[in-house]
Amino acid sequence: MNMAMRSQLLKGILEGCILSIIHKESVYGYELSQKLQAFGLNDVSEGSIYPILLRLQKEQFIEGEMRPSPTGPKRKYYKTTEKGLEALIAFQQEWNSIQKPVETIINWGLN
Amino acid sequence: MHAKQLIEENNLKRNQLTEENEKYYEDMLIYIRTHLFISEQQTEELVMELLDHLIEAQEAGKSAQDVFGDDPKTYCDDMIKHLPKEKGKSAAVFIGYLILQFLGFFALASGAVTIIASFFTQVNPSIAIGSSLLTFIIDAGVIFAAIAFIFVWIRRSMFKRSNKIKDGIVIGSISAFTMAIFIFCPRLMPSFGYRIEIGGYDYLLAGLAIMVISKIINRKFQITQ
Numbered sequence: 001m002n003m004a005m006r007s008q009l010l011k012g013i014l015e016g017c018i019l020s021i022i023h024k025e026s027v028y029g030y031e032l033s034q035k036l037q038a039f040g041l042n043d044v045s046e047g048s049i050y051p052i053l054l055r056l057q058k059e060q061f062i063e064g065e066m067r068p069s070p071t072g073p074k075r076k077y078y079k080t081t082e083k084g085l086e087a088l089i090a091f092q093q094e095w096n097s098i099q100k101p102v103e104t105i106i107n108w109g110l111n
Numbered sequence: 112m113h114a115k116q117l118i119e120e121n122n123l124k125r126n127q128l129t130e131e132n133e134k135y136y137e138d139m140l141i142y143i144r145t146h147l148f149i150s151e152q153q154t155e156e157l158v159m160e161l162l163d164h165l166i167e168a169q170e171a172g173k174s175a176q177d178v179f180g181d182d183p184k185t186y187c188d189d190m191i192k193h194l195p196k197e198k199g200k201s202a203a204v205f206i207g208y209l210i211l212q213f214l215g216f217f218a219l220a221s222g223a224v225t226i227i228a229s230f231f232t233q234v235n236p237s238i239a240i241g242s243s244l245l246t247f248i249i250d251a252g253v254i255f256a257a258i259a260f261i262f263v264w265i266r267r268s269m270f271k272r273s274n275k276i277k278d279g280i281v282i283g284s285i286s287a288f289t290m291a292i293f294i295f296c297p298r299l300m301p302s303f304g305y306r307i308e309i310g311g312y313d314y315l316l317a318g319l320a321i322m323v324i325s326k327i328i329n330r331k332f333q334i335t336q
Contacts, residue, residue, distance in 0.1 A: 029160050030167045047179035047186060054193035066112060076160055
């Protein structure tokens with residue numbers, strides 16, 4: 001798949017995933033990228049989380065706070081806001097409603 | 112943490128990068144920082160986050176290109192468009208502070224030149240307020256325009272193999288043009304407006320007063336702390 005198509009497809013989905021991870025526990029940037037990879041999203045370039053984090057902050061879905069990390073130095077930790085939780089629930093509903101049909105259509109088309 | 116502290120910390124931490132990663136990171140840093148109308152605080156928090164990430168990734172054996180991709184310009188533009196704008200008030204205070212500083216230097220320099228010149232020749236102590244004010248406004252405008260142009264030029268030359276000679280010629284010409292305006296503008300300006308008598312020591316006194324005022328404003332609004 002070419003880069004442009006890939007990034008279009010990934011952007012919205014990645015936003016939902018990031019919101020979900022941050023809602024589960026407060027993380028900083030590097031940790032977040034490691035979590036995404038641990039879940040199997042290996043092909044997502046690590047840096048691509050930052051434009052998304054900025055957008056989520058602008059929408060007031062998440063907030064950053066500087067505090068010391070377990071290894072010592074200060075890091076910016078993110079947590080979801082009330083508005084962010086609403087957005088996450090909306091994303092989940094949206095995803096559930098399209099996931100099955102999309103899978104079915106793609107498999108049907110290729111058969 | 113305040114933006115100024117973040118900048119100092121950033122300068123220290125960058126030393127931990129390998130030469131190749133440092134080059135990649137510094138291009139991004141300059142590109143993002145030369146966008147003057149985005150919030151300085153938010154900008155510095157972002158570039159610090161990117162630096163922290165790169166340092167951790169480097170320890171895991173990854174390069175800046177692995178982390179941030181092959182197209183740093185598009186990547187940076189994608190972040191810049193989400194950063195909040197600098198608040199109108201703090202931008203206005205900052206520009207006001209710069210104008211005041213410039214006015215202070217202007218007065219001190221005029222004072223020094225007048226006093227030194229008066230040892231050798233007869234100095235006419237009267238100036239026309241209207242034309243002096245207009246000269247000052249033009250000089251200040253030209254300085255701001257030159258700085259803005261140089262910033263845009265630096266930003267445009269990031270991420271590509273820059274041509275040192277071309278950069279030198281462009282920035283040299285801008286500086287020469289600015290100097291020319293400074294020298295010829297007061298000479299060619301027809302004098303108009305109310306005339307007042309002002310000697311070298313008056314200039315020095317006014318310059319000092321303006322510098323003190325700008326120091327107080329700086330302390331109050333924490334412009335350069």
